[in-house]
Amino acid sequence: MGYIQGEGRQQSSLFPPTLEELVPEDHLVRVIEAYVARLDLQALGFSKAEPLKTGRPGYDPADLLKLYLYGYFQRIRSSRRLEAECQRNVEVMWLLGRLAPDFKTIADFRKDNSAAFQATCRTFVQFCRQVGLISGQLVAIDGSKFQAVASQRKHLSLTKLKRQQAKLEAQIARYLAELDEADRSEAAEVVDRSAVKAALQQLESRHADNLTAQALMEVQGLEQFVVGESEARMMRTHQGARVAYNVQNAVDGEHGLIVHHAVTQDGSDNQQLEPMAKAAQAILAQEELTVTADAGYSNGEQFQACDDAGITAYVPENRGINNKGDDTPLFDRSAFSYDVENDQYQCPAGQWLSLKQVNGLQRIYALRGDCTACPLKSRCTKAKRRHVTRHVHEAAFERMHQRMQVHPEMMVRRRSIVEHPFGNLKQWILGNGRFLLRQLQGARTEMALAVNAYNLKRAINVMGARRLIELLG
Ligand code: SF4
Numbered sequence: 001m002g003y004i005q006g007e008g009r010q011q012s013s014l015f016p017p018t019l020e021e022l023v024p025e026d027h028l029v030r031v032i033e034a035y036v037a038r039l040d041l042q043a044l045g046f047s048k049a050e051p052l053k054t055g056r057p058g059y060d061p062a063d064l065l066k067l068y069l070y071g072y073f074q075r076i077r078s079s080r081r082l083e084a085e086c087q088r089n090v091e092v093m094w095l096l097g098r099l100a101p102d103f104k105t106i107a108d109f110r111k112d113n114s115a116a117f118q119a120t121c122r123t124f125v126q127f128c129r130q131v132g133l134i135s136g137q138l139v140a141i142d143g144s145k146f147q148a149v150a151s152q153r154k155h156l157s158l159t160k161l162k163r164q165q166a167k168l169e170a171q172i173a174r175y176l177a178e179l180d181e182a183d184r185s186e187a188a189e190v191v192d193r194s195a196v197k198a199a200l201q202q203l204e205s206r207h208a209d210n211l212t213a214q215a216l217m218e219v220q221g222l223e224q225f226v227v228g229e230s231e232a233r234m235m236r237t238h239q240g241a242r243v244a245y246n247v248q249n250a251v252d253g254e255h256g257l258i259v260h261h262a263v264t265q266d267g268s269d270n271q272q273l274e275p276m277a278k279a280a281q282a283i284l285a286q287e288e289l290t291v292t293a294d295a296g297y298s299n300g301e302q303f304q305a306c307d308d309a310g311i312t313a314y315v316p317e318n319r320g321i322n323n324k325g326d327d328t329p330l331f332d333r334s335a336f337s338y339d340v341e342n343d344q345y346q347c348p349a350g351q352w353l354s355l356k357q358v359n360g361l362q363r364i365y366a367l368r369g370d371c372t373a374c375p376l377k378s379r380c381t382k383a384k385r386r387h388v389t390r391h392v393h394e395a396a397f398e399r400m401h402q403r404m405q406v407h408p409e410m411m412v413r414r415r416s417i418v419e420h421p422f423g424n425l426k427q428w429i430l431g432n433g434r435f436l437l438r439q440l441q442g443a444r445t446e447m448a449l450a451v452n453a454y455n456l457k458r459a460i461n462v463m464g465a466r467r468l469i470e471l472l473g
Helices: 030-037 061-073 081-087 090-096 104-114 114-130 159-186 186-188 193-219 275-283 300-308 393-406 411-428 439-463 465-472
Strands: 137-145 155-157 224-226 232-239 240-252 258-264 290-292 311-314 337-339 345-347 354-361 360-365 386-389
Touching: 030 061, 030 090, 030 137, 030 360, 030 465, 061 081, 061 090, 061 104, 061 439, 090 159, 104 114, 104 159, 104 439, 114 258, 114 439, 137 258, 137 275, 137 411, 155 159, 159 193, 159 360, 224 232, 232 300, 240 275, 240 393, 240 439, 258 275, 258 439, 275 300, 275 311, 275 337, 290 411, 300 311, 300 393, 345 411, 354 386, 386 393, 411 439, 439 465
Parallel strands: 137 290, 290 311
Antiparallel strands: 137 240, 155 224, 232 240, 240 258, 337 345, 345 354, 354 360, 360 386
């Protein structure tokens, strides 16, 4: 018995199959074709959306957009690889009608249309909303760090530079002292003066560069700087400190589609609840919205802003625990009751703590006298008297606390909603979770394409390609 044999390479056929016959009815490329066909590329801001009247015809932005959507869906992001796909991949041949732009044209299109890609991504979200793929009942917000192109070796910070400066100065002083010592002692002949001078020159030049870098950073008010990618920031990630961007996602609870995303330079999520929730509310065009996020988003000012905007947030409070340092808990602030009318606290011993100081967003309360005679002192404070702080937006914190008590399941729901999109974006779309394009604009371009491809994938999985093509048509 032999093996199954393929067709002979010289075999000709009477009726060769057309590209149309090679692509199944419910194929991804047909969805992309239907989706791009309904877009108004000029309104979305794509460059060259209107063909030139004279000169050599250029590529239609619709074709290049289709190529990128297909590429991000299939984990092909590099312009050189996309160029190769145009020449060998039947699906791309069908999508682009056998056009084969060179990598420079493909790369320039991505570079020149950052805002248009973001607008296109929003348009698909609106379409999903219209056809019921996004319900807007519950939106989960989360952030994750995506590595920038630049490596952490290119990262400079004022602290690091100052440390280096001190080291360089110590090395220069040591060399000079050794030279002086050699001059005075009999060892003068064994010291290679030209080598020492060259080493000193090198150290002094590095010292001057260091001072210049510090001065430039101080003039621009920068605490840190990444050479080659000035807009990226050093952030804490699961792999340690990395030069990265913080990507925020607001995900709809119904089918896990991403309603809104943002790429930020802020390593912390603490300032992101309000902007993300309000942006999701605007896209969904809802007067009221329910959102949930983890404790990293705990922020009294933003809790209040969400309440004012009709957004009901479920976020665990993230506040300091009062302990003695040996982990023995002291009376928590909840042991003190607040008297709203007189703006004062009553302590467990029945004494009144009045307002002493306002420090930024914190109002600080204390007894008029001290606590030394109190029998409960050992359980209350190690200082002479106990202070209790109240956030300016304490009422918003309290409302949040009550909401979380009533709905503790919100944290489980949050996790189940947001983990899937981030897992997909990191592994499935962006490969190793690292951007290919530099600077904030590059990261935003890539994320818009990745989110668009992710939402397309979810829509196909939920509805099926045939139904989606019908709705897009
Ligand atoms: S230590 Fe001071 S604040 Fe604490 S219970 Fe006693 S009197 Fe009240």
